[in-house]
Amino acid sequence: MSWRIKDWQRNRILQHEGIPDQLWQKLINLRCLKGLSPDELAHLRDCVTLFLHAKQINGAHDLVITDEMQVIIAIQACILILKLDLAYYENWVEIIVYPSEFIRDYNYADSAGVVHHVHTTASGESWLAGPVILSWQDIAHAVDHPGHNVVIHEFAHKIDMLNDGANGCPELHPNMSAHTWYEIFSKAYRKFCQQVTRGHGLIIDPYAAESPAEFFAVLSEVFFELPLIVKQHFPSIYEQLALFYRQNPAERWSQQN
Ligand SMILES: [Zn+2]
Structure with missing residues (x-):
């Protein structure tokens, strides 16, 4: 189903499939929502409802997916596109949730x-125009471990993939410069890879050194989970991510403290 739906259809979904108050109030304490205004939270709630209408969240290995699990996943997916558009998640339907890490086993041809x-284990995976795969154990673990968020990570890949595959550069807005993005991210990525090689001075997950695409996904996690860290240690990247996501979570956090 396309998300470019008619107003009457959208209103009907919001009216009949809205998130129950009790569940919503329980979950809006998630760290990535810190400092959102009442209007922003109301908009997020609509996004979550429309997201859950359009997607199928299925458990693998007999994992039973509760309403609460669905909303936790949808909230974290929708925080990325709160000021963008649900269309960023069009043209695919399924989210598969494994009880814990799962095995990736496939062949692929390089350029x-x-x-x-x-053949490896993973806590999350995204496919271009295909499903997002997540480990519930890792989603639950992230609640108590600031800075790690497998849902935000995988949905950042989804957004990145829309522009020539996952390469660390999503399709930028007209007020942004691809040259500036490339210069800032390349320089920071090279420096971070050197720090990983030396094994010290690491502010974010060393997995970010795997590729520019992972660097973007990991920084997106930290941008929403611990924005002051990105602003302090990667100020130029913070500025680019704030322009791209059209959000300023560090400001939200500062106003809360
Ligand atoms: Zn990744």
Whole structure:
């Protein structure tokens, strides 16, 4: 179903499928929502309702998906596009949730046509025009571990993929410069990779050194989860992410403290 739906259809979904008050109030204490205004929270609630209408969240290995689990996933997916558009998540339907880490086992061909075999465990995975796969254990773990958020991570990949595949540069808005984005992210990525090699001075998850796409996804996690860290240690990147997501979470946090 396209999310470019008619107003009457949208209103009907919001009216009949809205998130129950008790559940919503229980979950709006998630860290990534800190400092949102009542208007922003109301808009997020609408986004979550429309998101859950359009997506199917299925448990793997007999995992039973409760309403609360669905809303936790939807809130964290929708915080990324709160000031953008639900259309960023169009053209795919399913979210598969495993009880814990799952095995990735597939072949892929690189740009030179060489076929590689992947066999590893993961807490999350996103496919272009395909499902998002998540580990519930890692989603639950993130609630008590600031800075790690597998849902935000995988949905940042989804957004990034819309522009020529996952490469660390989503499609930028007209008021942004691709050249500036590339310069700032490349320089910070190179510096971060050197720090990982040396094994010290790490502010964010060393997994960010895997590729520019992972660097973008990890920084997006920290941008929403611990924005003051990104603003302090990666100020130029903070500025670009604030322009892209059209949000200023560090300001929200400062006003709360
Ligand atoms: Zn990733």
